[in-house]
Amino acid sequence: MIAESFLAELAKNRAKISEILPINRRSMDGLQKPQGINDRRHFLLLLTFTCFNSRWFDPEAAASLRLLWRSLPDAYLTYQEMQETFRMQLQASELENFFEFYQEIVQENCHVMKPRRLMDLCRGTIRKELDANKLYLPNAIEELMVPRRMKRFLNLSDLYEPFCLSENESDDETQSEADEDLNIKIFV
Numbered sequence: 076m077i078a079e080s081f082l083a084e085l086a087k088n089r090a091k092i093s094e095i096l097p098i099n100r101r102s103m104d105g106l107q108k109p110q111g112i113n114d115r116r117h118f119l120l121l122l123t124f125t126c127f128n129s130r131w132f133d134p135e136a137a138a139s140l141r142l143l144w145r146s147l148p149d150a151y152l153t154y155q156e157m158q159e160t161f162r163m164q165l166q167a168s169e170l171e172n173f174f175e176f177y178q179e180i181v182q183e184n185c186h187v188m189k190p191r192r193l194m195d196l197c198r199g200t201i202r203k204e205l206d207a208n209k210l211y212l213p214n215a216i217e218e219l220m221v222p223r224r225m226k227r228f229l230n231l232s233d234l235y236e237p238f239c240l241s242e243n244e245s246d247d248e249t250q251s252e253a254d255e256d257l258n259i260k261i262f263v
Contacts, residue, residue: 109159120152120160127176137180144181145231148199151185152177198229 108117122143126136144151154174161170178185190196205215216229 109156112156112159116149116152116156117160119147119149120156123152123177123180124161124173126180127173130176137176141180142231145195146199146202148191148196150188150190151181151183153185153188156188194228198231201229 108114112120123140126140129136154170157174157177158170161173165173174185202212202216205212210218213230216226219226219229221229
């Protein structure tokens, strides 16, 4: 999957993290990976912090971060992880602002580490399997025999709308036979 390979490539260059992530007006002296946080989560914390830091001059940073988190199977970051990572660099009010920014991005309550919702994991698994079978996104999703709303969900196009699909729901297009046979009800 593209997000997974992007993260893997950047994680390989972890020693050059200061070159990869432009952190503005913040001293990162003494920033170390806290014990108990693996390299991947630490990288996601740094990447999220970079987007938080650049939100004023790069309006696309938040949208990019939202897309990234929608495509990853990782549990959401918690306040405790943020606090352990940035306690020497951020004051309490800045840490609160950072956490609020992150919760707004992922649209979840992240005070406790918990697994991702089943529908998020399913979306990631379907996208990963399509990619593994060299059925490239988004074209492969468009060819699936599923309702248009499900295609938007799989294509990460549902960033600002809750996902709800039921057999009685009207889709502006004529329903295909696959749509008529589908009896799914999922609520966010």
